[in-house]
Amino acid sequence: GQNIDQPTEMTATEGAIVQINCTYQTSGFNGLFWYQQHAGEAPTFLSYNVLDGLEEKGRFSSFLSRSKGYSYLLLKELQMKDSASYLCAVRDTGGFKTIFGAGTRLFVKA
Amino acid sequence: EAGVTQFPSHSVIEKGQTVTLRCDPISGHDNLYWYRRVMGKEIKFLLHFVKESKQDESGMPNNRFLAERTGGTYSTLKVQPAELEDSGVYFCASSQAETGVRAGGYTFGSGTRLTVV
Secondary structure (H helix, E strand, O other), X not given: OOEEEOOOEEEEEOOOOEEEEXXXXXXXXXXXXXXXXXXXXXXXXXXXXXXXXXXXXXXXXXXXXOOOOEEEXXXXXXXXXXXXXXXXXXXXXXXXXXXXXXXXEEEEXX | XXXXXXEOOEEEEOOOOOEEEEEEOOOOOOXXXXXXXXXXXXXXXXXXXXXXXXXXXXXXXXXXXXXXXXXXXXXXXXXXXXXXXXXXXXEEEEEOOHHHXXXXXXXXXXXXXXXXO
16 A cells, blocks of 8 residues: 655754654655645645655755655754644656655744 | 646535635646645645646546646636535645656645535
8 A cells, every 4th residue: 555654743943953754655656755834835845856865955955765665854953934744745656646644743942 | 937826715615515626737837736635634646637638537536526627727626516524625736847846846736725514
């Protein structure tokens, strides 16, 4: 079956670093996305990994290990505005169908 | 450029009624997707259009749901008749071809929050 697991909630302190993990078991794999979603708003694209390794983009980095079915999103120098849900999503093989995890709600406290 | 626009933003209807949701993708995006998030659960794929053709509708829950994209521009998703379990947030997303997806993912609309009472 198709399954994507990520923690339900995390809390971190402003200025700190937080790592949000995602494990997946899907019938196919054609890339993994991370999206950020603030309450009541549209999910917004953060990163896309299709090869193993680390992709860095400013304060955000995303890592992928295809053999382990594992990814993480790393947020550095946390800001209050980073409080949001972070969605891990896997794209199916051969098409554009994307399977989403339930999301991790990140609370950043002062 | 204008983003993905969805209308209405909220809809409250009674069980048994019909509701039509509309999505205007980013101009030039041939790929259009509908997703749904039921309360407390993950966002789930409903279907994918390439221009006016349904590429994948494997996520459509049942035949009460009908999606169209006449002319390959905007899309509508009709629920008829609506049931209580159809309540949730319906998201539309659009994308360009593969290179665009890898660079910027899918662009989502803000969603339509549907409540069936």
